[in-house]
Amino acid sequence: MSTYSVGQVAAIAKVTVRTLHHYDEIGLLSPGGRTPAGYRRYEDADLDRLQQILFYRELGFPLEEIAAILDDDSVSPTEHLRRQHQLISARITHLQELAAAVEHAMEAQKMGISLTPEEKFEVFGADYQESWESEAEQRWGNTDAWQQSQRRTARYDKADWQRIKAEMDSLNSRLVEVFSAGSAPDSAEAMEAAEAHRQHISDNFYDCTYEIHRCLGAMYLSDPRFTATYEDLAPGLAQWLHDAILANAASH
Amino acid sequence: MSTYSVGQVAAIAKVTVRTLHHYDEIGLLSPGGRTPAGYRRYEDADLDRLQQILFYRELGFPLEEIAAILDDDSVSPTEHLRRQHQLISARITHLQELAAAVEHAMEAQKMGISLTPEEKFEVFGADYQESWESEAEQRWGNTDAWQQSQRRTARYDKADWQRIKAEMDSLNSRLVEVFSAGSAPDSAEAMEAAEAHRQHISDNFYDCTYEIHRCLGAMYLSDPRFTATYEDLAPGLAQWLHDAILANAASH
DNA sequence: CTGCTGCCTCACGTCGCGTGAGGGTCAAGT
DNA sequence: ACTTGACCCTCACGCGACGTGAGGCAGCAG
Known part of the structure; x- marks a missing residue:
């Protein structure tokens, strides 16, 4: 298996050495190894990755996003x-x-x-x-919210998604807890849970105003996909969550 | 004639207000006027210019270059x-x-x-x-020479280019011949070759005065692209050609 | 006259490198 | 064995094209 120096890779791929250094710095493309003297040695796999990088770069993707795309090993x-x-x-x-x-x-x-x-x-x-x-x-x-969400989530890596998933799970179990306890949608706990839900969206996706949150609540009832996930957690939860969101929005 | 505020222009052209401010700062697009309070007021002509700017920007031109292109009023x-x-x-x-x-x-x-x-x-x-x-x-x-060249070459078809290429090749091999024979740049043969070179340019591109020819000679040394082509034919040829051009110009 | 929205001007931050400065490495020729 | 020159390294500052507030005036609505 042959390996290549920075200069060789630069010549082959028609990029500058500095660019390769940069990609190494930001962890987008680190050479497979180094010589004892610290010289970068790129392997064939690195060349493949570089090619992919250049493709996406040509299409105008920011490097961070390219990294996210390529490191997502759920994509063949x-x-x-x-x-x-x-x-x-x-x-x-x-x-x-x-x-x-x-x-x-x-x-x-x-x-x-x-x-x-x-x-x-x-x-x-x-x-x-x-x-x-x-x-x-x-x-x-092309609502602002959607675009904002697109921009933000594009940069998320696997760890981010795991964290978000975990937060969502804990939010949901809290919802189930309050709901199962028989609290009314306009009770303090219900509204608190709804508020946490809204906050989570704001933190991770887009600025979720009360107005938007109300729309979301409506969608949890109208869109079967969402209804399903909530009804799956507890029958009646979708409706209840919807009401809780409304109550919380009204109180602000 | 209607005028527009920054915000309005931004909305129409789908750019940010900051972008318009930036274009104003660097003198790429300054609004036709201002209100007494200092508010920018864009006119229809400004919108036209902005459209042109966005076209070239989309194609990857740097802003400075775009300014040069658009401010060249010799282009309809x-x-x-x-x-x-x-x-x-x-x-x-x-x-x-x-x-x-x-x-x-x-x-x-x-x-x-x-x-x-x-x-x-x-x-x-x-x-x-x-x-x-x-x-x-x-x-x-915006030198006249360049424009003249642009006008003329615009009408050339493939056959013309082939002819020109052939002529250039024969000129170049003549240059190499004289150079390799060890003739001095100010020898008769060298100056003859230089003169043929000048004539070829005059015939096919633009009226190449001795003055301009001298500049070309200088460029064959200063511009790596040209230097490369001549040095490729024979090492030392670029410098030699430069001197031959000078000698020929001096003798006229 | 208070609030809201839009506009202004600084001024610092970001991204994707370019461009040296200062210094080690290594094969090739003398 | 020594020098030369091409290539490599790591800082570290610079730049283009904006993004992103901060702090403040303008203008209208209630």
Whole structure:
């Protein structure tokens, strides 16, 4: 198995040595080993990873996010390639739209027509990272909350997700506890639990105002997926949680 | 004629207020006017300019370069659009190559084959040639020579380029010949070759005065790209050609 | 006249490197 | 055995294109 020095890798991948140093510094790409003198030695696997990194970089992903994507070992290499292909296609369509817009502008110019301000900027709106989880996006559209959540969660690594999962579990068991004790949705404990729930979302996903929290509560009843998880914990819990959220929101 | 506040422009163009402030700071986009209270007021012309800025930004140009491009009033709006379209197309082809490379990688993976390191990074080398063109523009910027060259070469087709390439090759081999024979830069043959070089440029690109030819000679030494091509033909040739050009210019 | 929203100007923080400075390493030639 | 030159190392500061408050004026609504 052959290994490569920084300079060699830099030459092959057409990046600078400094870039490789940087990737090592931030832990994005650390060489497989070092010589006794401290020289970095990259292995074939490192080259593979570098290639992946450059792909995602080319598509405009921040390095931290790339690290998160690549370190998520629940995704197979094949799956990665599929994703990349999808992302590239999305990007291409976006550029084609841009090209079409330019043509449009040329037409308009030749005819001496001027476009409305909104028309001029239409094409820039499309945040090309769509296509990906468009399911949730359809519902929440381009609300600020959703976008904020996207930005934040993109950076989370496995440990973060584990912590969040654990917090959610403890929140849920607290809910079940209060609910099973027979407390009314507008009791102090119920409202406290609802507030904790809201706080958890604010901390980890997006600024969850009382307004938004109310919407969430409604969704726990209307969206079968959510209803299922709560009803699974305890029958009647979805409705109760919904009421508790309303009560808590009203009290603030 | 309506005007817009920063916030309004930000909303229309989907950029942040801070971005507009920044563009104002660096002089890339200053609003047409201000209210007595110091509030920025953008006019329709400013929106047009902003649109152009965003186009070029999307294509990865640094802001300083964008300013240079847009402030070059020798370029008509139509010409701008033509350029943009060209740039977008180039970018699309590049991405399509990337996509093809991904497909290639998928194939290889399915077959259990592993690619050579060089193969893996081939596509990234396609450092799209437009960058050099714009770089040259920065240096030679709005000199008449550059513009003349642009106008003329725009109409050249493949056959023209082939002819020019052939002529250049024969000129270069003549240079190498004279140089390798040990002739001094101020010998008759050397000066003749230099003169032929100048003539070729005048015929195909722009009126190359002796003055300009001298500058070119200097650039063959100062610009690594040119130095490389001549040094590649024969070590020491760059310096020698430079001297020959000077001698030839002096004799006229 | 109080509050709210939008605008202003500093001014420091961030990301992805570029660019030396100062110094060790190692194969090749003399 | 010694020198040279290419390559490597680790700091550490700089830069472009903004993000993100802090502190304060402007203008209107109730």
